[in-house]
Amino acid sequence: MKQRRFVSVPRPVLILLGLAFAAQIAFAVIQPRPQARAELLPSPPSAAVLGAISLGDPIPLAQLTTLWLQAFDNQPGISIPFLELDYGKVEAWLQRILQLDPRGQYPLMMASQLYAQVPDEHKQRRMLAFVYREFMADPERRWPWLAHATIMAKHRLKDLPLALSYAKALSDHATGPGVPHWARQMQIFLHEDMGEYETARVLLGGLLASGSVTDPHEIHFLLERLNSLNGVEKSSHSSEN
Amino acid sequence: MLSKVLTIARFTLLEAIRTRLLWIVLVILALLFLASLFVQHISVTETVRMQIGFLAATARMAAVLVLSLHLAGSMVREFNDKGVDLLLSLALPRGGYYAGKFLGFAGIAIAIAVLTALTLLPLAPSQGLLLWGASLAMELILVSALTLFCVMTFAQIMPAISFVVAFYLLARSISAVRLLSTSQLLAPSDWTNRAVARLVDTLAWLLPDLDRFASTAWLVDQSGALSTLAANALQTLVYGALLLGAGLFDLYRKNL
Numbered sequence: 001m002k003q004r005r006f007v008s009v010p011r012p013v014l015i016l017l018g019l020a021f022a023a024q025i026a027f028a029v030i031q032p033r034p035q036a037r038a039e040l041l042p043s044p045p046s047a048a049v050l051g052a053i054s055l056g057d058p059i060p061l062a063q064l065t066t067l068w069l070q071a072f073d074n075q076p077g078i079s080i081p082f083l084e085l086d087y088g089k090v091e092a093w094l095q096r097i098l099q100l101d102p103r104g105q106y107p108l109m110m111a112s113q114l115y116a117q118v119p120d121e122h123k124q125r126r127m128l129a130f131v132y133r134e135f136m137a138d139p140e141r142r143w144p145w146l147a148h149a150t151i152m153a154k155h156r157l158k159d160l161p162l163a164l165s166y167a168k169a170l171s172d173h174a175t176g177p178g179v180p181h182w183a184r185q186m187q188i189f190l191h192e193d194m195g196e197y198e199t200a201r202v203l204l205g206g207l208l209a210s211g212s213v214t215d216p217h218e219i220h221f222l223l224e225r226l227n228s229l230n231g232v233e234k235s236s237h238s239s240e241n
Numbered sequence: 242m243l244s245k246v247l248t249i250a251r252f253t254l255l256e257a258i259r260t261r262l263l264w265i266v267l268v269i270l271a272l273l274f275l276a277s278l279f280v281q282h283i284s285v286t287e288t289v290r291m292q293i294g295f296l297a298a299t300a301r302m303a304a305v306l307v308l309s310l311h312l313a314g315s316m317v318r319e320f321n322d323k324g325v326d327l328l329l330s331l332a333l334p335r336g337g338y339y340a341g342k343f344l345g346f347a348g349i350a351i352a353i354a355v356l357t358a359l360t361l362l363p364l365a366p367s368q369g370l371l372l373w374g375a376s377l378a379m380e381l382i383l384v385s386a387l388t389l390f391c392v393m394t395f396a397q398i399m400p401a402i403s404f405v406v407a408f409y410l411l412a413r414s415i416s417a418v419r420l421l422s423t424s425q426l427l428a429p430s431d432w433t434n435r436a437v438a439r440l441v442d443t444l445a446w447l448l449p450d451l452d453r454f455a456s457t458a459w460l461v462d463q464s465g466a467l468s469t470l471a472a473n474a475l476q477t478l479v480y481g482a483l484l485l486g487a488g489l490f491d492l493y494r495k496n497l
Contacts, residue, residue, distance in 0.1 A: 009493040013336065017486030023479045028446035034416035071420040 041069075041089050044096045054100065062101035069093050070110065087123050090115055091130050098134060108134060108145040116152060125162075128153060132166060139173035146170055147183045154190065164190045181213055185222075192229065201229040245333050246341040253315070253345020257352075262311050266353050269307065270360045273299050290461045293364050297457045300357045301377060308353055308381055309388040309405045312346050316392040317401075326497050335492050343389055343485060350381035365460045372465035373455050379477040380454040384409065386481050390488035393495070411444075412451040419445055449480040 044050070054061040069090070094107040108131055116127035128149045135146040146166055153163035167187035174183060185207065191200035204226050213219055257263065273296055281292035319325050328338055358374030387408060391401035411418075422434075422441040454473050459465030 003494045004496055006494070009490055010336070013486060013489045013493060016482060017490055020479060020483035020486050024449075024483050025446050027476060027479050028448075028450070031450060034419050067421055068417065071417065 041085055041093075043089050044093045047096060047099045050096055050100060058100040059104075062097045062104055063106075065093070065097050065100070066104075066106050066110070069097070085115075087115070087126050091126065094130065095134075098137075102138065103141065105141070105145070108142055112145045112148045112152070116149070121157065124152070124157060128157075128162075128166075132169065135169065136173065139170075140176040140178060143170055143174035143179050143183055146174075147186065150186055150190075154193070160190060160194050164194065181218060188225075192225075197229050201226065204229065242334075242337055245331075246337050246344065249328070249338060249341025250344035250348065253342055254348050256315060257311065257345075257349045260311070260315075262307070262349065263352065263356070266304070266307055266356055269303050270300060270356060273303060274360055289364060293361065293460050294457050296361060296364065297373070297455075297460055300360060301380075301455055304353045304357050304377070304381060305384050305409060306406075308346075308350055309384055309402060310398075311349070312385055312388045313392050313398045313401045313405075316342070316389065317396065317398050320396055329497060336489055339389075339393075339485070339489055339492055343386060343488075346385040346389060347382045350385045351378045354378035354381050361460065367460075367463060369459040369463045369465045372467070372470050373459045375470055376459075376465075376473050377455040379473050380451060383449055383451070383477055383480055383484070386484035386488070390484045390491070393488045393491045408448075409451070412448040414452070415441075415445045415448050416450070416452045449476055 045053075050061065050065075051058065091111075094111055097107045098104065111127045111134075112131050116124050116131075118124065131142075131145045131149045135142045139146075147170060150163050150166040150170065153159050153166060157163075164187060167190050170179075171184045171187045185204075188200050188203045188207070191197075191203065204222060207213060208219065208222055208226065213222060276299070277292045277296035280295040281288045325338070329335060354374055354377040357377060358370055361370055361373075384405070388401065388405050391404045392398075395401045395404070419438075419441050422438040453469065453476075456465070
């Protein structure tokens with residue numbers, strides 16, 4: 001149906017439309033920007049409730065929930081907002097997201113790279129422990145996050161026994177072909193850092209003898225390390241004598 | 242002129258009563274109340290809080306859907322029955338007809354908001370409920386103005402309701418979308434991220450700020466304030482005028 005011309009619209013209607021439009025823009029501009037507030041993060045619903053909400057397709061819900069959770073911690077104007085969050089709730093949300101989408105890596109990335117970076121040792125440890133627990137559920141896919149946690153435990157927390165326990169878990173459980181050797185070798189170097197040369201030497205020798213390392217450069221590097229460990233051990237024995 | 246406008250508004254209200262709209266609303270509210278009892282029953286802690294939250298959110302969504310469906314159905318029927326042609330053949334400007342219809346639907350919106358608030362009265366008898374009910378009434382008035390505009394533009398139920406639902410959901414979630422778009426994790430110096438954030442901001446300016454309306458927190462945490470309600474009222478006035486202007490613009494250009 002052909003419409004009538006513009007002139008058929010009375011002038012007051014056009015004025016109302018123009019004024020209302022201008023008022024809406026002005027009203028919207030003067031409104032404060034929405035800001036995420038740490039205390040507003042609620043507890044997550046149960047996995048069953050989330051399953052029902054997802055209408056049988058949990059992955060999109062997991063992804064939306066992840067982005068929503070992320071909006072709580074990355075807003076401009078909040079200096080170190082992660083620190084203000086209730087980490088019990090954060091952890092519960094991350095766990096729910098992983099339950100909805102177990103193959104998704106995003107929650108573990110957030111735990112190890114974002115939430116574990118706060119200047120609060122207790123919160124850092126809590127997030128690393130979360131990564132460790134979740135690693136155990138799927139080591140072949142989740143090893144990068146535990147490897148990161150190992151490095152954090154060593155360099156940030158200066159907790160070598162904790163780093164060693166994570167590295168040992170990596171070595172013992174992440175054994176698939178997709179896991180690089182360096183991840184499984186971390187425990188050897190941690191033993192070395194802790195002065196446990198004998199253990200490091202045995203593990204390194206075992207690794208080389210197993211034949212799992214095939215790259216000539218890597219074998220050469222590891223042999224060099226083994227030789228230096230042998231040297232350190234000999235010198236320590238001679239100093240004891 | 243005013244008496245004719247009020248007559249149209251009165252007949253719009255009468256139509257809602259005769260088509261048993263209010264009974265339908267009551268039945269839906271009763272069903273939702275029963276469902277909220279189930280939610281309360283399966284909750285381990287904060288049982289009443291959970292019940293109020295569930296009932297308030299679902300009742301608000303149901304009120305929006307029922308109102309917009311009734312409005313779209315009523316207007317399309319009037320178009321098809323040539324009732325609009327008949328009315329406009331009388332000594333009544335198009336603006337008067339539109340204003341009468343809007344007043345009638347606004348009255349229905351207020352009635353639905355009152356019934357919804359009364360459903361929550363046994364659970365949250367507080368000042369927060371008053372604020373929530375008033376804010377819901379304003380939200381529904383905006384929804385009725387929006388649906389009226391959409392029916393004028395599309396003249397069919399399906400596209401009109403699709404637009405209303407999409408618009409409503411976007412207006413309710415636009416603040417969350419703005420938060421997501423300004424993430425510091427997304428390299429804010431990158432021009433594509435800045436452009437997306439700017440686009441979302443512009444979109445937010447064009448939408449009513451519906452996520453500040455009828456917040457469940459007002460019921461469960463008593464966090465509502467008169468100043469928020471005043472801001473809601475101003476938003477309703479401004480955006481309502483914009484939608485009325487747009488609807489009138491379309492109606493005056495329509496060849497009947």
